[in-house]
Amino acid sequence: MTVKVGILGAGYMGKTHGRILRGDPRVILSAVFDIDAQRKEEAARELECRAAESEEQLMDQVDAVYVTLPNTTHAAASARALERGKHVFCEKPFATSLEDAGKLLELCRSTMSVFAVGHNRRFAPAYMLVKEFLAGGRHEPTLAQFKMNRGELESPPWVENAAVTGGYLYETPIHLFDMARWLLGEVTDLTAAGAARTYAEPDNFSLLLRFESGLSLTFASCAHSTWAFPFERIEIYGRYFTVETAEMERVSITHGLNKAASVQDFHALKMEQKWGYAAIDANFISAVLGEEATAVTADDRYRSVELADRCYRALRSTPAEAQL
Numbered sequence: 001m002t003v004k005v006g007i008l009g010a011g012y013m014g015k016t017h018g019r020i021l022r023g024d025p026r027v028i029l030s031a032v033f034d035i036d037a038q039r040k041e042e043a044a045r046e047l048e049c050r051a052a053e054s055e056e057q058l059m060d061q062v063d064a065v066y067v068t069l070p071n072t073t074h075a076a077a078s079a080r081a082l083e084r085g086k087h088v089f090c091e092k093p094f095a096t097s098l099e100d101a102g103k104l105l106e107l108c109r110s111t112m113s114v115f116a117v118g119h120n121r122r123f124a125p126a127y128m129l130v131k132e133f134l135a136g137g138r139h140e141p142t143l144a145q146f147k148m149n150r151g152e153l154e155s156p157p158w159v160e161n162a163a164v165t166g167g168y169l170y171e172t173p174i175h176l177f178d179m180a181r182w183l184l185g186e187v188t189d190l191t192a193a194g195a196a197r198t199y200a201e202p203d204n205f206s207l208l209l210r211f212e213s214g215l216s217l218t219f220a221s222c223a224h225s226t227w228a229f230p231f232e233r234i235e236i237y238g239r240y241f242t243v244e245t246a247e248m249e250r251v252s253i254t255h256g257l258n259k260a261a262s263v264q265d266f267h268a269l270k271m272e273q274k275w276g277y278a279a280i281d282a283n284f285i286s287a288v289l290g291e292e293a294t295a296v297t298a299d300d301r302y303r304s305v306e307l308a309d310r311c312y313r314a315l316r317s318t319p320a321e322a323q324l
């Protein structure tokens with residue numbers, strides 16, 4: 001069986017997924033559509049598929065749609081595809097408001113279509129290794145510290161426009177909100193401080209998240225910190241262990257003095273493997289074919305949006321002197 005796929009949004013991620021899908025023998029990459037005609041034609045040439053005349057024409061030709069548009073358009077475009085009976089892979093974020101997330105969740109529940117969200121880090125070998133280390137309860141995390149920075153908000157140009165991203169938290173830290181829940185469980189309380197320092201929206205955040213397990217996580221995110229390596233790092237501490245990542249390149253697990261740390265290095269993997277893009281696409285196609293479930297559940301999709309929303313609400317209620 002094959003799945004006919006169309007790509008809505010022929011930018012960086014549309015082409016990234018397109019290149020991967022072309023290599024999957026279960027996929028026929030049918031068409032691409034972008035409001036930018038030049039991008040659309042270039043992508044169609046590169047991906048060797050049709051350039052659709054419109055979104056509607058794209059959707060008419062396919063079984064599944066990749067929504068790789070700027071953030072605030074995700075929920076409506078995904079809803080249009082679901083209403084036409086299509087399976088949907090939507091890049092993160094699922095939605096940029098709780099209201100849209102709730103409506104889309106209801107729609108997902110009322111259809112037979114598969115819906116996946118691009119929380120690719122769940123498929124990155126580095127994070128899968130951390131998940132495996134924590135699985136089974138033998139290594140109980142007691143404290144954690146995450147950092148997820150960006151160098152700037154310049155590329156693509158719309159990332160500095162909160163009206164298009166939904167806000168910086170929906171654009172970048174949302175990846176680690178999903179990771180935090182996946183690795184550490186449900187969040188019960190959240191405190192946030194943040195401020196706009198370089199851009200017109202809050203771009204520096206210090207967050208404190210408390211989990212059902214009693215664990216607390218401090219999370220820092222700066223949108224303009226240069227791309228100093230590692231711009232993304234998680235550290236998880238437990239009884240005589242530390243797990244530490246450096247982006248999706250490396251994981252170190254340390255058990256104490258006089259003991260060698262175990263280090264796994266993934267830097268030589270191709271980006272599509274290292275960042276989990278190839279595996280999340282394969283998971284989506286398998287789900288469409290009824291062979292496995294999507295890794296990110298409906299609840300997960302909603303909860304990552306909910307965390308971003310809670311941070312912004314906490315920020316609005318934070319006294320000015322507590323801001324960064």
Ligand SMILES: NC(=O)c1ccc[n+]([C@@H]2O[C@H](COP(=O)([O-])OP(=O)(O)OC[C@H]3O[C@@H](n4cnc5c(N)ncnc54)[C@H](O)[C@@H]3O)[C@@H](O)[C@H]2O)c1
Pocket residue numbers: 008009010011012013014033034035036039068069070071073091092093118119120156171
């Ligand atoms: N999972 C990840 O690691 C990851 C990485 C980067 C980006 N993303 C997400 O992927 C999405 C796309 O980001 P990108 O970097 O590819 O952006 P991009 O700007 O390179 O591509 C977006 C494309 O959508 C097109 N577009 C805009 N409105 C449209 C419309 N109404 N109809 C058709 N086409 C339209 C634009 O012309 C552009 O070509 C964003 O939501 C972003 O957050 C995810």
